[in-house]
């Protein structure tokens with residue numbers, strides 16, 4: 001019996017060549033960039049991969065840790081803590097959709113260790129074709145080459161699960177209690193997506209809206225939603241986080257706490273885009289106090305949440321110790 005936590009992927013080093021390799025794989029995924037390859041690949045190879053890696057490598061350098069990329073470090077730590085929590089009856093491991101460790105290598109190792117039933121757990125509370133579906137696609141593609149396949153289950157999105165909302169509420173309340181100011185507003189920033197994916201039926205936008213609404217109800221205060229990390233020229237989900245942060249002081253909101261509930265662990269998009277650049281935008285626009293509240297990461301709230309979700313999905317396969 002195995003559980004494979006799957007996250008997005010990250011470069012092996014904060015250098016332009018490593019970021020280039022990572023972006024080449026990531027941005028060639030047709031679940032991520034839905035432009036026909038004949039039109040997109042020349043733009044990707046001719047422009048994006050010649051300009052973005054240097055800029056992004058600099059940004060990665062600002063958040064890189066002694067354990068490597070924060071995304072990989074926290075994902076690994078989550079898997080190790082869940083292994084202890086779920087016990088010897090279940091093998092818990094982790095993989096990345098892009099780069100390493102690969103889904104193919106980890107699934108192969110799990111099968112070699114005797115796992116004939118595997119729960120795939122994409123680490124995304126809100127379902128999105130560009131994240132959840134492509135992670136599962138990759139695992140199914142590995143199985144398509146096997147004569148003797150293991151049985152598979154996939155972790156459903158958990159954007160409205162009371163345990164998820166409860167874990168976010170506890171972590172936000174604890175973080176806010178430790179601040180030396182009282183925030184006028186909690187801003188929930190989710191990764192953006194092209195607007196057209198909403199019209200095409202992707203539930204991601206609705207899942208984000210529902211998470212933010214339930215979180216506001218649980219906290220008993222306004223939680224405003226925004227979408228970050230715009231990529232490319234198409235229209236993205238609105239409002240953009242950086243614009244909201246720049247507009248808040250004009251509304252009289254001068255103390256803000258920003259949280260990123262759509263990211264299971266901190267990464268470039270939260271630590272650099274929100275905690276560094278978001279802070280600058282807000283303070284330059286006249287804000288007085290800014291706090292970035294970390295993701296659930298490998299903290300007790302996050303581990304207890306995932307343990308519960310995984311145990312539920314493993315029901316009938318195993319009784320965790």
Ligand SMILES: C=CC1=C(C)c2cc3[nH]c(cc4nc(cc5[nH]c(cc1n2)c(C)c5CCC(=O)O)C(CCC(=O)O)=C4C)c(C)c3C=C
Pocket residue numbers: 008009010011023031032033052056069071124128130131191192193194229231262263266267268269
């Ligand atoms: C949490 C959900 C995510 C969605 C939805 C998502 C969609 C999406 N992203 C890009 C382009 C980029 N994303 C990048 C980094 C990145 N994205 C997510 C998560 C989601 N992306 C994470 C967790 C990360 C961080 C990775 C890390 O190493 O820390 C990047 C790379 C960084 C950069 O150069 O800015 C790009 C590019 C698109 C196009 C997209 C949907 C269509």
Ligand SMILES: [Fe+2]
Pocket residue numbers: 191229
């Ligand atoms: Fe992204």
Ligand SMILES: [Fe+2]
Pocket residue numbers: 229268269273
């Ligand atoms: Fe970004």
